[in-house]
Amino acid sequence: xxxxxxxxxxxxxxxxxxxxxxxxxxxxxxxxxxxxxxxxxxxxxxxxxxxxxxxxxxxxxxxxxxxxxxxxxxxxxxxxxxxxxxxxxxxxxxxxxxxxxxxxxxxxxxxxxxxxxxxxxxxxxxxxxxxxxxxxxxxxxxxxxxxxxxxxxxxxxxxxxxxxxxxxxxxxxxxxxxxxxxxxxxxxxxxxxxxxxxxxxxxxxxxxxxxxxxxxxxxxxxxxxxxxxxxxxxxxxxxxxxxxxxxxxxxx
Amino acid sequence: xxxxxxxxxxxxxxxxxxxxxxxxxxxxxxxxxxxxxxxxxxxxxxxxxxxxxxxxxxxxxxxxxxxxxxxxxxxxxxxxxxxxxxxxxxxxxxxxxxxxxxxxxxxxxxxxxxxxxxxxxxxxxxxxxxxxxxxxxxxxxxxxxxxxxxxxxxxxxxxxxxxxxxxxxxxxxxxxxxxxxxxxxxxxxxxxxxxxxxxxxxxxxxxxxxxxxxxxxxxxxxxxxxxxxxxxxxxxxxxxxxxxxxxxxxxx
DNA sequence: CGGTAGATTGAGAGTCCTCAAGCTCTGTGG
DNA sequence: CCACAGAGCTTGAGGACTCTCAATCTACCG
Numbered sequence: 009x010x011x012x013x014x015x016x017x018x019x020x021x022x023x024x025x026x027x028x029x030x031x032x033x034x035x036x037x038x039x040x041x042x043x044x045x046x047x048x049x050x051x052x053x054x055x056x057x058x059x060x061x062x063x064x065x066x067x068x069x070x071x072x073x074x075x076x077x078x079x080x081x082x083x084x085x086x087x088x089x090x091x092x093x094x095x096x097x098x099x100x101x102x103x104x105x106x107x108x109x110x111x112x113x114x115x116x117x118x119x120x121x122x123x124x125x126x127x128x129x130x131x132x133x134x135x136x137x138x139x140x141x142x143x144x145x146x147x148x149x150x151x152x153x154x155x156x157x158x159x160x161x162x163x164x165x166x167x168x169x170x171x172x173x174x175x176x177x178x179x180x181x182x183x184x185x186x187x188x189x190x191x192x193x194x195x196x197x198x199x200x201x202x203x204x205x206x207x208x209x210x211x212x213x214x215x216x217x218x219x220x221x222x223x224x225x226x227x228x229x230x231x232x233x234x235x236x237x238x239x240x241x242x243x244x245x246x247x248x249x250x251x252x253x254x255x256x257x258x259x260x
Numbered sequence: 261x262x263x264x265x266x267x268x269x270x271x272x273x274x275x276x277x278x279x280x281x282x283x284x285x286x287x288x289x290x291x292x293x294x295x296x297x298x299x300x301x302x303x304x305x306x307x308x309x310x311x312x313x314x315x316x317x318x319x320x321x322x323x324x325x326x327x328x329x330x331x332x333x334x335x336x337x338x339x340x341x342x343x344x345x346x347x348x349x350x351x352x353x354x355x356x357x358x359x360x361x362x363x364x365x366x367x368x369x370x371x372x373x374x375x376x377x378x379x380x381x382x383x384x385x386x387x388x389x390x391x392x393x394x395x396x397x398x399x400x401x402x403x404x405x406x407x408x409x410x411x412x413x414x415x416x417x418x419x420x421x422x423x424x425x426x427x428x429x430x431x432x433x434x435x436x437x438x439x440x441x442x443x444x445x446x447x448x449x450x451x452x453x454x455x456x457x458x459x460x461x462x463x464x465x466x467x468x469x470x471x472x473x474x475x476x477x478x479x480x481x482x483x484x485x486x487x488x489x490x491x492x493x494x495x496x497x498x499x500x501x502x503x504x505x506x507x508x509x510x511x512x
Numbered sequence: 513c514g515g516t517a518g519a520t521t522g523a524g525a526g527t528c529c530t531c532a533a534g535c536t537c538t539g540t541g542g
Numbered sequence: 543c544c545a546c547a548g549a550g551c552t553t554g555a556g557g558a559c560t561c562t563c564a565a566t567c568t569a570c571c572g
Binding site: 168169210211213214217 | 527528529530531
């Protein structure tokens with residue numbers, strides 16, 4: 009990992025130069041809306057791998073859009089057991105629940121070095137008022153994130169270890185590929201086995217044994233921080249996971 | 261269970277007579293907004309216990325507000341394993357994810373006879389445009405529901421059977437109490453052990469044994485379709501569940 | 513009085529967990 | 543150049559929690 013600033017990808021000063029927005033993976037916005045988003049953004053921020061972007065206990069905090077890097081939402085029990093709720097990838101909006109929550113809070117931690125666009129929390133209402141489109145987009149993003157948590161809950165509740173692993177690998181590969189981050193049949197994969205255990209609701213040891221078994225069956229390969237799906241069909245069948253293609257998401 | 265119409269509580273013709281809105285459990289809206297909501301509503305609907313309100317496969321469908329009764333969102337694997345994602349109680353908005361989803365769909369089924377207010381799906385955008393407040397409220401509801409799924413995921417992933425049961429009983433009791441549905445220290449509890457197993461990610465048999473054990477320890481009692489928390493403190497400690505008091509929710 | 517839904521119980525089998533080491537790789541410092 | 547430390551990955555063994563299979567029991571209904 010690089011020293012701050014994190015690698016070559018900090019947020020550009022202007023949204024017009026935004027690599028995400030110009031990647032084609034997101035729905036276009038009008039010039040007007042983009043100008044508003046840019047004015048709505050209060051600053052940009054780089055944080056190193058492993059840092060806490062939002063505390064599990066404290067409400068408040070800011071609203072972010074993840075520009076580069078990986079992060080995750082999580083909850084912990086008081087004896088330390090941790091459950092990752094979902095992974096956050098570039099373009100994901102961070103901190104929306106804190107705005108509304110009943111105190112059912114979660115923490116957010118950076119997996120890699122990350123770059124963020126920062127938005128003031130109390131500007132959200134104005135966004136809804138002045139640009140209903142953007143409000144609608146934000147609801148879209150919230151609903152999509154809920155859908156991801158739904159999938160994870162189905163895994164944790166009803167899939168066995170191998171099925172959970174297969175599901176996770178498929179899911180992350182698809183999302184990254186959709187963002188244009190797949191190269192030569194592989195994607196960057198910065199999470200370790202503890203992260204995988206924590207999102208799947210498994211122990212570290214069992215996660216290791218399951219990953220190894222699937223690798224030896226030729227289903228995937230994780231090496232040097234990259235993931236290859238060696239047999240996507242088999243993974244899909246194992247996970248019983250046949251979602252429709254991803255749609256372009258809004259980007260705020 | 262009654263024959264249709266379900267019991268004495270169908271949606272009133274006018275929102276002004278809405279029992280939910282007048283219960284004090286929801287945030288007030290302006291007369292203007294209420295008039296819009298009433299015009300936005302395309303009809304009302306009663307459905308019997310056990311009916312499917314939304315199919316797991318088909319997108320589309322309508323948007324509902326649950327007026328009376330219980331329902332749940334669920335997903336199933338192709339071999340029939342079912343995971344309930346969360347329970348829906350009066351005031352909950354139903355079908356929002358279908359509007360946005362990437363095809364990551366879920367089904368919705370009525371537990372009891374239910375009454376619903378029906379909204380046209382394609383009117384949602386107009387709602388955001390004309391009443392940004394209401395758009396904001398809908399986002400609030402989406403974020404709250406996600407928070408509930410987050411909690412369930414923490415349970416399924418990291419709590420053992422007894423802790424999961426304790427968590428669920430506390431959670432449902434709190435929500436019902438907040439709706440003013442607690443009477444003499446108990447609430448209506450129309451779900452069976454299969455439902456409980458399906459939301460907790462446990463087998464029916466193990467759910468039964470766990471419920472029985474907690475009952476014999478004097479923690480709760482379920483009888484004649486009602487739930488009593490006999491020892492809320494102990495349940496709370498067991499579940500490691502200490503959320504802030506519930507806030508009033510918006511009602512659309 | 514049979515039929516059905518739901519709750520209960522017992523027994524045996526598995527999946528998954530915890531404990532405990534050992535291994536590999538990388539970066540640091542002498 | 544090598545010893546050392548730390549993070550992450552691997553492996554083995556035993557035990558605990560949960561699952562499946564198979565019945566039985568109760569309450570309610572036609």
